[in-house]
Amino acid sequence: MPLRTRELLRLLAAINSRLSGDVSLPVLAVWAHRSQFDLHRQFRRLVGETPKAYTTRVRLASAAAELVSTDRRVSAVAFDHGFASHEVFTRTFTRHFGHSPREYRTRGLHVAGRRTAAVHASTVGSTAPCISLYRISTAERKPAVPLDISVRDLSAFHALVMRRRVTRDEIATALAESLPTVFGYAQRHGLTITGPPFARYPEVGMGSLVIEGGITVAAPPSAALDDGIEALAIPAGRAVVALHRGPYDCLPESYQEIERWMRDQGLSAAAAPWETYLTDPGERPDPATWETEIVQPVR
Template sequence: MIRARKVKPDPPAVARVAAVPRDILRLLALVNERRRADVSLSALSTLAHRSAYNLHRRFRAVVGETPKAYTSRVRLARAAADLVTTDRRTSAVAASHGFASHEVFTRAFRRLFGVSPRAYRARGLHVADLSRTHAAAVSAAAPCVGLYRMTVSTERSVPVPAEIAVQEMPTVDALVMRRRTSRDEIAAALGSTLPAVFAHAQQHGLTMTGPPFARYPEFGMSSVVIEGGVQIAAPAPGDPSAGIEPLSLPSGKAAVTVHKGPYDTLPDTYQAIETWLEKEGHQRGGPPYEIYLTDPGEHPDPETWETRIVQPLA
């Protein structure tokens, strides 16, 4: 009798795309430091030592937004978090995030969120007790919500050995958007799903409780199903028409490690987890997921990036 060979699932791949220029990452960090300063195209081109045309083209190719759209979105996202987590006057919030006047801020806010700053504040958060957690989560994720899993170097870095431990994980409520994509397009899939889920959560006043994450419920020979999402404080219905769905990450024991370094070397850490599972005699209890602890929009050195990998155990 011929026995079927047990095939192990491959580790989640990293998109093989053109490397992101590190000078754009350094510029993003400067932009996000200058919360009240001039971030016009002319100012940024001076900082980058490039022509305005060249910078505009390269910035949009990497980030997926023009410099103006990017800086406006990030500032408005952080301002929205301030409105529902502090009692500061709206004009003070506007000024602290670089808007020239209350009127300019109100117009931009209404365009993005569909309501005035006053109405947004009056509605509040759906779990107000975690306002500080929400503010921290929004502030950290807004600059880079479309940049996770990017390839930043054509040279493979030396992976940092993974320290793997069994941890008891709590139940986590989340909203996700699911995509089936090729292994080469994981970064692009997250670049479209995470910003949409993040924007939905902010527009509806949902309390975010941690960094964005990606879950891998299915791997095929040529494709992968990926769920990009945000953690929220309590269940929420999502938006079926937009493909945004609720998800509960179950509690239980999991093999957990923190991958240190660029996303390019994530497969090495997944392979280390695979080896560890065999050595320790553990079985998988569900799809693995990654939590993006470091903000590439504020930390331009990929060697400092940290990604928590959670492999549920049976």
Template sequence: MPSPLQRLLPLLVQLADGEERTSLAELSRLDGRSATHLQRVFQATIGESPLQFERRVRLQRAALSLALTGSSILEIALDAGFDSHEGFTRAFRRHFGCSPGELRRRVSQHRGRHAPFSESAPPTTTTPGPPADRRLAHRIAPCVGLYRAPLYSEPNTKRSHSRRGDVTMDYEIEKKSIEKTGFLYQRRDVAPDQLAQAFGEIFGAVFQHAISNGLELAGRPTARYPKFGPGLITVEAGMPIAGEIAPAQGFEVGHLGGCTVAATHHLGPYDALGEAHQAVERWIAEEGEEVAGYPCEIYVTDPGEEPDPGKWLTEVHWPLVE
């Protein structure tokens, strides 16, 4: 049966993308459950209240706008739903441990040492960034800890791993070169049913550290899998970073890419991702290729921004021997 998450997805989009603040009463009206019950389900499923979720998402996106655009701090504050520069600065400092101005200076210092990444590259002047940069500020943030969250609380034999809804997926595999980027991540051994919770904790911590220290995000949230097992999965989850990454307590530093991979796209809920990996493995065997590293997943779609799980896009990469 569908998990509580599936019913909450439209509310997450409303909270994340609404032009104005959304009250609990309005969410209750949209959802059809009492405000008290909805608050309890939301807290248990998402790990924070609707108000906490909305404020965190707005602050994270404001931080990315500071890093990726030349908009003034006041413009960013108003866009994030704050009434004043002062109120925004107080909330921002509580969340990130520095003021908006300090964050922008750190980003500028980091960018002065390293060239920006190519896709929708952040502006290097103080002029407002182009629309592509503003869209990137909304797309790239791990605004909600729902990556790899299952939609179905119990296995359903009618849904094979190769299905997206009721449509069987055909995976197209391609061999391509991936540019090398830095990777800031945490490594954990987790039970399969705890993967989504671990990702929520890890992506949140990595994002917070990267933004607070002026690091430049270079791509979407990514996870590598050094080891699959029936009881535990070893995962390295984090964010691609442009330029040099200084060592920091509680985090590991490495790199992504710089190699050739067998790649495919999975469109649909995370419950079916296993079939995408199996399709790549079969292709590798049929083509006589050899695996040269750990498989990884790149979470292109933020579940908190797209209420239709059938449109969640994930890239699957398996490194190959050159």
């Protein structure tokens, strides 16, 4: 029997709550009531990486955030993130980030400060586990729920994005590729991550659309970016903001409700809309609890 999305999310929640403990494949197979072979195959199909690669990546991301936001000893950080020894941690960390833990800490974040470091660490901790699962389909629909819609004045922000032209059915796949790439680039280069992942839609057509998947950063990078990753600056301005509660599959209905609300208020779009994924699916496995903020700049 295939591993259902809800079962996978519950398993990820269990893994993420025990990342300093034993989350090896035999243990996960017992939790999931499946054979090791079957779990390995289905986990990779749904998450895009093996259970071992997943747990190692999430542990390293969290450890890297702690290194630049605290003064704790490297050996203590290694132990608290499930690594058996300082040597194993250093070797694995260096292979993943291109710097040893001490070098990574010494370089620090590109925007220094205790407050920004704390924001960065908190954001990484809540984002890394399911960076490839935002917009995942659960094949669930919900009855229409009135949105919380308001008009706000938003501040300018900086972001890193990857741009793709896709069909509507390919949005989740595009984000599963772009968000981990952008997130990983930001962490490797010590960029200060300041908010959850988002997707922006600069062009929407009948057959396809352009999607920009990325993360917000405290300041634009000073070095040249890798191929496919772009710096984005969103200016301050007035926008309609709505909070969508529920599965990602129901987002189109929320966009339609926002359009109707704007017409009633005599507002028109002034720039591309975007959606920010406020809830980590691996922390809250029930899609009914997921929150997505939709922003439409207006004039």
